[in-house]
Amino acid sequence: MDAPAESYQQGFHRRWGHLRRARVRALAWLLDAPDLLDAHDPLWAGRIATLDPVTPELADWLARLDRDPTALDEALGAKVHTRLGLYAEKLMAFYFAQHGRLVAHSLQVRASANDTIGEFDFLLDDGPDGLEHIEFATKFYLLDGDGGGQGDGAAQDWQLNALVGPNLADSLGRKMRKVFERQLNLGGHPAAQALLPRPVARARALVKGWLFYPAGSWPAMRGIAAGHCRGFWCALDEIDSLAGEEFLMLPRLQWLAPFRAASATWMLNRAQLHAELSAQFETVPAPVLVAVVRHTAELIEEVERGFIVPNDWRERAAARRVLKAAS
Numbered sequence: 001m002d003a004p005a006e007s008y009q010q011g012f013h014r015r016w017g018h019l020r021r022a023r024v025r026a027l028a029w030l031l032d033a034p035d036l037l038d039a040h041d042p043l044w045a046g047r048i049a050t051l052d053p054v055t056p057e058l059a060d061w062l063a064r065l066d067r068d069p070t071a072l073d074e075a076l077g078a079k080v081h082t083r084l085g086l087y088a089e090k091l092m093a094f095y096f097a098q099h100g101r102l103v104a105h106s107l108q109v110r111a112s113a114n115d116t117i118g119e120f121d122f123l124l125d126d127g128p129d130g131l132e133h134i135e136f137a138t139k140f141y142l143l144d145g146d147g148g149g150q151g152d153g154a155a156q157d158w159q160l161n162a163l164v165g166p167n168l169a170d171s172l173g174r175k176m177r178k179v180f181e182r183q184l185n186l187g188g189h190p191a192a193q194a195l196l197p198r199p200v201a202r203a204r205a206l207v208k209g210w211l212f213y214p215a216g217s218w219p220a221m222r223g224i225a226a227g228h229c230r231g232f233w234c235a236l237d238e239i240d241s242l243a244g245e246e247f248l249m250l251p252r253l254q255w256l257a258p259f260r261a262a263s264a265t266w267m268l269n270r271a272q273l274h275a276e277l278s279a280q281f282e283t284v285p286a287p288v289l290v291a292v293v294r295h296t297a298e299l300i301e302e303v304e305r306g307f308i309v310p311n312d313w314r315e316r317a318a319a320r321r322v323l324k325a326a327s
Contacts, residue, residue, distance in 0.1 A: 232306035
């Protein structure tokens with residue numbers, strides 16, 4: 001009988017369990033995690049970027065950074081980050097800069113002082129051909145419904161509208177439509193060309209993240225990489241069905257890499273988790289990312305993860321679908 005497949009968390013702990021610092025573990029995840037989107041799917045017309053596989057040399061560099069994170073700490077600065085996307089962007093900017101490819105990061109393009117056209121996430125040295133424009137995103141989406149692509153216009157064709165953000169304000173289809181129709185075309189704008197030291201030779205999107213599915217159902221979806229990072233979602237009143245007995249409510253800046261630490265004071269049992277979330281949902285009815293953890297004498301490590309949503313989240317998601325269909 002075949003051995004059960006290794007989960008993403010198990011593989012990450014095996015490859016990167018020697019890294020102790022959360023920032024370095026997050027960077028290792030960004031560099032090593034599978035892409036969210038399938039770069040080879042014709043849907044994306046060759047405009048999805050992917051990073052090279054982690055080499056032994058890169059793994060050694062991460063290990064040295066874990067031992068002495070001074071350069072990384074200086075690059076991130078003393079300011080406490082609250083936006084996960086900005087935190088991930090700064091980590092990637094550090095990586096590109098350290099490896100000699102970064103030409104510009106967060107370069108704004110303005111037609112005038114009060115008219116911003118857009119912003120380049122990254123401009124990278126692409127050799128003699130010029131520059132590569134990379135639009136970078138780290139996204140966390142829940143599958144609402146069956147993934148059948150309900151919704152509006154071009155996003156319906158991509159069958160990605162059913163992947164929605166925890167707050168229901170965004171979908172993967174809408175996000176990628178904006179990236180393709182607006183952001184990746186920025187290099188052709190006259191105002192951008194006046195800023196560039198060299199022409200943009202190619203523009204692609206690099207998308208990392210996690211997708212979350214109800215009841216462990218993982219339907220194949222067009223454009224989504226088969227090996228992407230995934231988890232579950234369930235309503236608050238369904239948490240008795242979760243495997244495991246110890247849980248962590250993950251702070252936003254801990255959403256990237258699977259959690260691992262020598263100790264944690266905020267572990268909860270099932271009853272405590274229900275009570276904490278019930279109280280939180282009364283004032284902030286937004287889904288919460290929770291890690292199911294394994295606790296030994298030496299460490300706490302994530303086994304799986306998922307969003308716990310308020311009990312009315314399905315109804316709010318359904319109302320959103322009706323509103324989008326009518327607009």
